[in-house]
Every structure is written in structure tokens, then in C-alpha cells.
Amino acid sequence: MRRRSGRAIEIWLIALLVALVATVQIRSQAEVERSLVGTDTTTLAFLIDDLHRANDALSVETADLMQRKAALQSGGSPAADQELAAEANRLRAIEGLVPVHGPGIVMVVDASGLQALDLQDALNNLAVAGAEAIAVNDHRVGMGVAILAVSGGVSIDGEVITPPWTISAIGDANRLAEAADLMTRQLRADRRVRQATYRVEAVIDIRAVTTERPYVYANQS
Amino acid sequence: MARNRILGIVGVALVALATGFLLAGQVKAQLLTPSNDVARYQALVRSVQDLEKTNESSRAKIASLRAEIDALEAVAAGQSAATRDLQSQVADLRAHAGLTAVHGPGVEIDLRNGTPAPDQGGTTGYLINYQDVQDVVNLVFADGAEGVSVSGRRITPLSAFSGSAGQVIIDQGSPLSAPIKVFAVGDRNRLVTALEDPASLPDLRARQVRFQIAVTVTGSPDMKLPAYDSSLQIPHVSTS
Numbered sequence: 001m002r003r004r005s006g007r008a009i010e011i012w013l014i015a016l017l018v019a020l021v022a023t024v025q026i027r028s029q030a031e032v033e034r035s036l037v038g039t040d041t042t043t044l045a046f047l048i049d050d051l052h053r054a055n056d057a058l059s060v061e062t063a064d065l066m067q068r069k070a071a072l073q074s075g076g077s078p079a080a081d082q083e084l085a086a087e088a089n090r091l092r093a094i095e096g097l098v099p100v101h102g103p104g105i106v107m108v109v110d111a112s113g114l115q116a117l118d119l120q121d122a123l124n125n126l127a128v129a130g131a132e133a134i135a136v137n138d139h140r141v142g143m144g145v146a147i148l149a150v151s152g153g154v155s156i157d158g159e160v161i162t163p164p165w166t167i168s169a170i171g172d173a174n175r176l177a178e179a180a181d182l183m184t185r186q187l188r189a190d191r192r193v194r195q196a197t198y199r200v201e202a203v204i205d206i207r208a209v210t211t212e213r214p215y216v217y218a219n220q221s
Numbered sequence: 222m223a224r225n226r227i228l229g230i231v232g233v234a235l236v237a238l239a240t241g242f243l244l245a246g247q248v249k250a251q252l253l254t255p256s257n258d259v260a261r262y263q264a265l266v267r268s269v270q271d272l273e274k275t276n277e278s279s280r281a282k283i284a285s286l287r288a289e290i291d292a293l294e295a296v297a298a299g300q301s302a303a304t305r306d307l308q309s310q311v312a313d314l315r316a317h318a319g320l321t322a323v324h325g326p327g328v329e330i331d332l333r334n335g336t337p338a339p340d341q342g343g344t345t346g347y348l349i350n351y352q353d354v355q356d357v358v359n360l361v362f363a364d365g366a367e368g369v370s371v372s373g374r375r376i377t378p379l380s381a382f383s384g385s386a387g388q389v390i391i392d393q394g395s396p397l398s399a400p401i402k403v404f405a406v407g408d409r410n411r412l413v414t415a416l417e418d419p420a421s422l423p424d425l426r427a428r429q430v431r432f433q434i435a436v437t438v439t440g441s442p443d444m445k446l447p448a449y450d451s452s453l454q455i456p457h458v459s460t461s
Contacts, residue, residue: 039388041261041262041265043385043386043388044262044265044266044268044269045265046385047269047388047396048265048268048269048272050383050390050396051269051272051273051276051395052272053393054276054392054393054394054395054451055272055275055276055279055393057393057451057452057454058276058279058280058283058393058451058452059279060452060454061283061451061452061453061454062279062282062283062286064454065283065286065287065290066286068290069286069289069290069293072290072293072294072297073293076297076300077297077300077301077304079297080293080294080297080298080301080304080307080308081297081301081303081304081307083294084294084304084307084308084310084311085307087311087314088307088310088311088314089460090455091311091314091315091317091318092314092460093455093458093460094318094377094378094379094453094455095314095317095318095378096378098460098461099460099461100458100459100460100461101458101459101461102457102458102459103457104457117356117424120355120356120359121352121355124355124381124382127379127380127381128381128382128383132379132455132456132457132458133455133458142378143319143362143376143377143378143380144362144366144367145362146362146363146364147359147363148363170457170458171457171458172457205461212317213317213367215316215317215323215325215367216367216408217325217326217327217367217406217407217408218316218323218324218325218367218368218406218407218446219323219324219325220312220316220321220322220323221321221322221323221324221445
């Protein structure tokens, strides 16, 4: 009788162990499957890098806004005039309404058959690299400036631009140079491209401006 | 007889030893390694989540500071005609830069992931990517949109699109993934016509056929676009 109950305990212990191992194994696999949906570790690492850079930029903006708020709180109307004039000047530069200058790169692409999408991709790559003002063949580009495929190639704001494309971008010259280096290498591998080069310049002058477009449909909330 | 018994015991011991090693190897490969992978993976996910929380609170802080600055400027404008004139100019410039919430007629474009094609295993063509969003935004601006937002992020003259498969990063925001909603304020009929033109958005249309990516365009009499809530710095630009 004692021997039979001892054997039953052994069987229960073995069953418990098997159940435990199976549970741990199944939970571990399920956790891996659930957490790995969609994103691999390399992508996550790049994401962390991007978010660090983004949060640093947001901190700079926050500090700048706090400084402006403090100036307005302490200075009254004269301080407000000064702040508003500086803000107007900055926004005109951002919107491409005034000529600007600063460090950056000049990229020259001589090719036949490149599309509007190729130019849009190149401009977006420069924007990702922190371009603060861009012109292509002396046409200022930016939000609302149409870059379209036309029969003669590509048009910017209704004017056809003929190759070579000279893209001038103002911003952090090191970051822009990295982006331009990668782009020109890729472009040189494209059979349509005869030449793709870039140079870094201490001062780039962008004289071209865009025209103001008053709102017709949009209303400020 | 005794010799056979000893050989039998040694044989059983060797088999037991081999089974033990096999079991240990199996446990290590199937159980411990995934656990370590999960821990490492979860640490990365936690980092992303923490950074996203910081990102969100920083953007909320920026929006609140901009509102406070607006209020202080309005008070100052009440004291001087010159300040009022300047404030009016800046308000217009801010609206065009995307720093002010706007509303008006327009379109909503919904972009949804498709399904992986059976013969295209491993590719990500069925996912909405940043270039799709970039192409849609460029198209609506080219067709007269006066303001655009992407899943609640307002587009500005300095906006840039990046990301990897299935993820869309706009400016300093945290990553977005499908479904992506693009809102554009402008001439509704012109925008709908442009978006429904079979010649527009060639890459997206090809992948609509191949992967059943969904692109839905809906006109609306009143779209609401939020104000931009991230950084708009131009430290390297000087005006002449």
C-alpha cells in the first residue's frame, strides 16, 4: 500500500515537471512571437537613434520658446515688437519669401530621363538631412511649390527646368554632405545619369524666392 | 554473467549521459536563448516607448508654450498700433507655416496596408511606407492644398519624411504606421480629381493591384488641421 502511494507521488511529480517545462516553453515562444510582430531589433535600434535626435531637437525648440516667453513677460510692447519682427523675418525665410544665405552644399546632376519623383526624392533626402532652404536651378522650392512631370522633363512652379540640375541646400554642411555623398553615389550607378557631383560651401546664396499664396479655402481656427 | 551485468550498467549510464547532454542542449537552444532574445528585445521596446513618451510630452509642451506666447503677444498688441500690425503679419506667416490650426473644405485620404503576395514573400511592398505618404502630400500640394496634416501631424515648409518598412517618420514625431490619414484643405473637387487620376501616384497604384493596398479618397466640407507642434529651427540660415 505504502509502495503504491510512493509510486503515485513519483508519477505526479513527473507530470508536474513535464507540465511546468511545457508551460515555460509555450509561454516563451508565444512571447517571442507576440513581441517580434513587425519590427526587428535593427529597426528598433535605428528608431531609438532617430527618437534621440528628434527629442534633442524638441528640447532646443522648447528652450527657445521659453526664452521668447520670458522676454515677452519682462519687456512689454518694445520687447514684443522685437520678438515679432525677428519671428516674421524667420518665418519669411522658412516659407521661402526672402533671399537667404548660409553654409551648405551644391549638388549637380546631369542626366536625361530623370522624373519629377526623382527630384522630389532628392529634395526629401536633403530635408531629412536638415536642409533649411533649397533651390533648384535658381527656383526656390518648398511647401506648395509644384514639382511636376511635363513633356519636356520636370517643371518647378510651372517652369521647365533643363539638365543639369543644380541643387543648392543650406543647413548643417556635414549632415548635408553625408546625404549628398550617398545620393551622388547612387545616382552615378543609374544609367540615365551622366554626372552627379557635390561640393560643400561655406556660404551659399539663394536669391530665388517663392510668391505668397493667400488662403482661399483655409480658415484659421 | 557478472561481466555482462557490468557492461549493461555502463551501457545504460552512457545512454543516460547522452540523453542528459541532448536534453540540456535542447533546453538551452529552445528555452534559454529565446528568453534572452525576448529580454533584449523587450529592453529595446521599452527604450522606444520611453523615448516616445518623452517625445509626446515635449510636443505638448511646445504647443502650450506657443499658445502662451500668442496670448502674451495679444496683450502687447493691445498697447500699441505698431505691435498690432506686426502681430497681424506674424499671425498670417504662422498660418502659412503650419503653426496655426486651420479648417476648411478638402479631402481625407486613407492609406491602408495590403496583404503580402504569395510569390513575394519577404518583401514589404504591401506596407504603406514614407514614400507613399510623401507622394500623396506632394500631389495635394501641387494641386493647390493650402494645408496638410498626416495622422495628426501638420506639414510645414521644412517637413521631411523618412522611416523603414511600414513605418513613417515625419519631422521629430514618433513613428506612424498604417492606417495613415492624410487631411488636405483646399479646392475639394480639384483635389479629388487629382487623386483619382489613374496617372497619378504610379507606384502606389501598381501596389494597389499587386498587394491590395487600400487608398480611399473622401471629400469633406470641413476638414480640421492641427497646428504644428515640433521644432521649426533654421540655425544655419541668414537673411540678406
